Amino acid sequence: RKEVEQDPGPFNVxxxxxxxxxxxxxxxxxxxxxxYRQDCRKEPKLLMSVYSSGNEDGRFTAQxxxxxxxxxxxxxxxxxxxxATYLCAVILNTxxxxxxxxxxxxxxxxTL
Amino acid sequence: xxxxxxxxxxxICKSGTSVKIECxxxxxxxxxxxxYRQFPKQSLMLMATSNEGSKATYExxxxxxxxxxxxxxxxxxxxxxxxxxxxxxxxxxxxxRLLQETQYFGPGTRLLVL
Numbered sequence: 001r002k003e004v005e006q007d008p009g010p011f012n013v014x015x016x017x018x019x020x021x022x023x024x025x026x027x028x029x030x031x032x033x034x035x036y037r038q039d040c041r042k043e044p045k046l047l048m049s050v051y052s053s054g055n056e057d058g059r060f061t062a063q064x065x066x067x068x069x070x071x072x073x074x075x076x077x078x079x080x081x082x083x084a085t086y087l088c089a090v091i092l093n094t095x096x097x098x099x100x101x102x103x104x105x106x107x108x109x110x111t112l
Numbered sequence: 113x114x115x116x117x118x119x120x121x122x123x124i125c126k127s128g129t130s131v132k133i134e135c136x137x138x139x140x141x142x143x144x145x146x147x148y149r150q151f152p153k154q155s156l157m158l159m160a161t162s163n164e165g166s167k168a169t170y171e172x173x174x175x176x177x178x179x180x181x182x183x184x185x186x187x188x189x190x191x192x193x194x195x196x197x198x199x200x201x202x203x204x205x206x207x208x209r210l211l212q213e214t215q216y217f218g219p220g221t222r223l224l225v226l
Contacts, residue, residue: 004155008153041203041220041222042219042220043205043217043218043219043220044156044205044217045217046214087155087156099146099158099161100146100158100207100215101158102155102156102157103155104154104155105155
């Protein structure tokens with residue numbers, strides 16, 4: 001089983017729509033959780049960290065469910081510029097190093 | 113502005129040659145640097161973790177003799193792909209971190225081996 005799993009999509013949504021992505025992780029000892037955005041042929045850029053209490057940044061809301069080991073990202077009022085691949089990532093501290101492990105990413109295409 | 117740079121941004125080489133990629137942290141000293149590889153439509157896969165002044169720790173399945181990592185200073189790590197072959201063609205991305213703080217990614221290096 002992969003450490004971090006995501007539905008690859010693509011999710012095709014019209015402008016203004018609300019879209020949600022889920023991500024599951026296999027190791028219950030994972031400590032930190034993130035959503036990254038990656039545009040085509042570019043490096044990933046941190047979108048937001050994810051906390052159990054949930055956190056919101058403008059149109060983006062992230063949530064962590066430790067019991068079920070999943071992370072979600074909700075995008076409200078989608079814009080054309082939101083089109084990208086969204087990667088969830090977790091940090092697992094192995095004792096000698098903490099490693100950031102990525103899911104395969106979910107591709108979002110926002111259309112007119 | 114960018115906090116991690118990579119050079120070169122792209123490289124095309126013949127099969128059998130070695131390619132060196134540099135990763136530099138700008139304006140901060142990185143205690144740990146990471147090297148990732150991303151094939152088309154796939155996720156970033158961690159290749160190795162390197163701490164300044166010590167040997168890199170490679171992930172399972174990554175050949176340490178093929179992917180040589182040198183982390184000689186707190187601001188520079190290099191990845192050398194030795195005797196590159198077409199299957200090594202990929203997007204190589206480094207990232208740098210100070211202690212347990214935010215991990216910053218470089219812009220990546222696109223390698224094409226003919």
